[in-house]
Structure formats: C-alpha cells, structure tokens
Amino acid sequence: MSTTAALPTPAGVSGKEPDPQLHRIETIPGIGRALIVCTPIPLGTRILCEKPLFTTTSTSYKVMNADITKKLRALPVESQRQFLSLHNNFTGTLYPFTGTFITNALPCGPDSDTAGVYATICLINHSCSPNAHTNWNNALQKETLHATRPIVPGEQITICYTQTWPSYDRRAYLKHQFGFDCACTLCQLPAVLLKRSDARRSEIVSLDKLIGDANLLMSNPQEALAACHKLLIVVNEELWDGGSTPLLARLYYDAVQITITHGDQARASVFAQRAYEARVVCDGEDSPETERMKGFARDPSSHKNFGSSKKWKSKKAQVPKDLGDEEFEAWLWRVEKR
Numbered sequence: 001m002s003t004t005a006a007l008p009t010p011a012g013v014s015g016k017e018p019d020p021q022l023h024r025i026e027t028i029p030g031i032g033r034a035l036i037v038c039t040p041i042p043l044g045t046r047i048l049c050e051k052p053l054f055t056t057t058s059t060s061y062k063v064m065n066a067d068i069t070k071k072l073r074a075l076p077v078e079s080q081r082q083f084l085s086l087h088n089n090f091t092g093t094l095y096p097f098t099g100t101f102i103t104n105a106l107p108c109g110p111d112s113d114t115a116g117v118y119a120t121i122c123l124i125n126h127s128c129s130p131n132a133h134t135n136w137n138n139a140l141q142k143e144t145l146h147a148t149r150p151i152v153p154g155e156q157i158t159i160c161y162t163q164t165w166p167s168y169d170r171r172a173y174l175k176h177q178f179g180f181d182c183a184c185t186l187c188q189l190p191a192v193l194l195k196r197s198d199a200r201r202s203e204i205v206s207l208d209k210l211i212g213d214a215n216l217l218m219s220n221p222q223e224a225l226a227a228c229h230k231l232l233i234v235v236n237e238e239l240w241d242g243g244s245t246p247l248l249a250r251l252y253y254d255a256v257q258i259t260i261t262h263g264d265q266a267r268a269s270v271f272a273q274r275a276y277e278a279r280v281v282c283d284g285e286d287s288p289e290t291e292r293m294k295g296f297a298r299d300p301s302s303h304k305n306f307g308s309s310k311k312w313k314s315k316k317a318q319v320p321k322d323l324g325d326e327e328f329e330a331w332l333w334r335v336e337k338r
C-alpha cells in the first residue's frame with residue numbers, strides 16, 4: 001500500500017448479510033477447530049454477523065460465575081454445548097464457566113464492561129498478522145467480522161487477540177491470557193525481518209501514546225499531526241501485504257480531532273472521509289462509528305471540539321482541488337517546505 005494514497009474503495013459487499021458458504025469449520029491437528037475459507041473473499045467483505053450466546057458484565061468472579069450459570073441454563077441445549085466446547089485457559093484457577101468466558105469473550109464495544117461469547121466467532125484463531133477484524137456493532141447488537149485483506153480458499157480466517165505490539169510483548173500476553181506460543185507467519189519471520197517488524201511496532205506504540213496526549217493536542221497541534229503522519233507511514237510499512245487495520249481508521253480520526261480542535265474544517269473533512277473509508281473495510285457501512293465518521297466528513301463543524309481554537313481556521317470548501325497527489329498530501333499533513 002502506498003504511504004500517501006487514499007484507501008482503496010471498499011468492496012461493495014460490506015454491510016450486507018454475510019454469505020454462510022464463505023467458510024467451513026475444520027479441525028486442524030495440533031490447533032483445534034478453525035474457520036477455513038471456501039471461496040475467494042475480497043477486502044472489506046462482511047464474513048460473519050453474529051448474536052452473542054450471552055453477555056455478562058465484569059464484576060467479581062463469584063458474581064460473574066452466578067450470572068453465567070443462570071444465563072447458560074436458560075440457553076437451548078445446542079447453545080450450551082457450543083459454550084462448553086470452547087477452550088478454558090484458566091482450568092483449576094477460576095470457576096470453570098468464568099474461565100471459559102474470560103478465555104473467549106469479546107467486549108461489546110471499546111470501553112464496555114460487558115462482553116459476549118459467540119458460537120462461531122469464538123472459534124477464530126489468532127494471528128499477529130490477521131486477515132480479519134471483529135467489531136461490536138451496537139446498532140445491530142451483534143459482533144461483525146470483516147476481511148481486512150483479500151483471503152483465498154483454503155486459508156484460515158484469523159483475528160488478532162493483541163494490540164500492535166512488538167513480538168516479545170504480544171507473545172508474553174498470548175501465553176499468559178490464552179496459554180499458547182504463537183507460531184503465526186509474523187512470529188516465524190527470519191530474525192532480521194522480525195527485528196525490523198518489532199522496531200516498527202515499538203514506534204507505533206510510542207507514536208500512539210504521543211498522539212493520545214491531550215496537552216499536545218492543544219499546545220502543539222503541528223507536532224501531534226506530524227506524529228499521525230509518521231504513524232501512517234510506519235503502519236503502511238508494517239502492513240507490507242496491502243491489508244487494512246482499524247489502526248488506520250483510528251489515526252485518521254485522531255487527525256480529525258487535531259485539525260477540528262483548531263478550526264480547520266478543510267483538512268478535518270478529508271481526514272474524516274479517510275477514517276470513514278477505513279471503518280467501512282473493518283466494521284461495515286452500518287456500524288455507528290462508520291456513520292459517525294461519515295457525518296464528520298459531511299460537516300466537520302458538528303464535532304464537539306470545533307471552536308476550541310481558531311489557530312488553523314478554514315472552511316470545508318477550502319480543500320484544494322488543483323493539486324497533484326504529492327502536493328495534496330503535503331497540504332493535508334501541513335508538511336513544511338524545506
């Protein structure tokens with residue numbers, strides 16, 4: 001993927017009811033159950049849209065176990081079997097149902113205390129370089145799964161159980177939380193390439209932290225925007241196979257926040273459009289977060305931070321129309337001429 005070009009137009013199939021013929025469940029020796037692709041899946045395809053078997057809110061383990069037991073009893077026998085067949089990484093250390101739940105549950109939204117377990121999505125194995133992404137769609141009250149790169153028949157569908165950390169951090173986390181030593185393609189890279197990947201991922205972690213600094217957003221937006229630009233370049237280098245990632249959607253939204261806080265509606269509308277396009281790939285057209293980005297692309301002044309500062313004041317109509325790609329990117333990221 002180019003480090004500067006806009007994202008490719010997402011496949012039109014995203015957002016529709018998923019095709020159940022796209023994959024099958026297979027048992028792989030040494031791995032267990034896995035979702036294997038049957039027909040070619042284009043980037044941005046919605047592969048699954050699944051209702052949780054049940055959800056619970058994290059409290060004490062004892063209260064959680066009582067809640068899970070009650071909800072499990074109320075399920076049809078087939079659903080009970082599906083839950084009980086899931087892996088438990090905490091056998092002997094936690095209540096059995098709680099252990100199975102914690103090993104497999106996915107949060108119902110990024111800041112939610114509530115999490116759910118799923119008959120099919122919970123069978124998807126991990127890769128540090130995944131080909132799909134799960135997201136809680138609050139409007140549908142379902143978990144969606146989208147292809148974040150084209151997937152070919154015979155390939156296993158994978159999601160990432162960690163953040164974009166260097167190998168030593170993510171492997172330690174995976175061992176502790178899920179009890180396995182990751183043997184994905186990224187972890188098995190030759191040492192010299194893995195070292196480069198780790199360096200990029202360390203930089204992603206530091207840049208992400210810098211961009212999240214609310215003081216920097218107000219005091220030095222130029223530096224915050226430059227950090228977003230650098231993050232885009234590093235993320236695209238790390239995704240050497242042309243895939244997408246929710247990280248792109250997030251960094252474009254960070255750029256929306258930086259520019260709109262300082263009154264720059266022109267740049268904020270372009271960044272919001274890119275955040276929207278990245279969200280469509282990862283979460284689908286009907287996800288509330290995708291719709292929110294679409295709204296900011298249409299009217300960046302609707303953002304709650306608009307008006308905090310007039311430092312970079314501009315109107316949406318001031319997006320330049322006669323620049324080449326390179327010049328446009330330089331304008332967009334406020335790259336100073338040397």
Ligand SMILES: [Zn+2]
Pocket residue numbers: 127128129182183184185186187
């Ligand atoms: Zn790995």
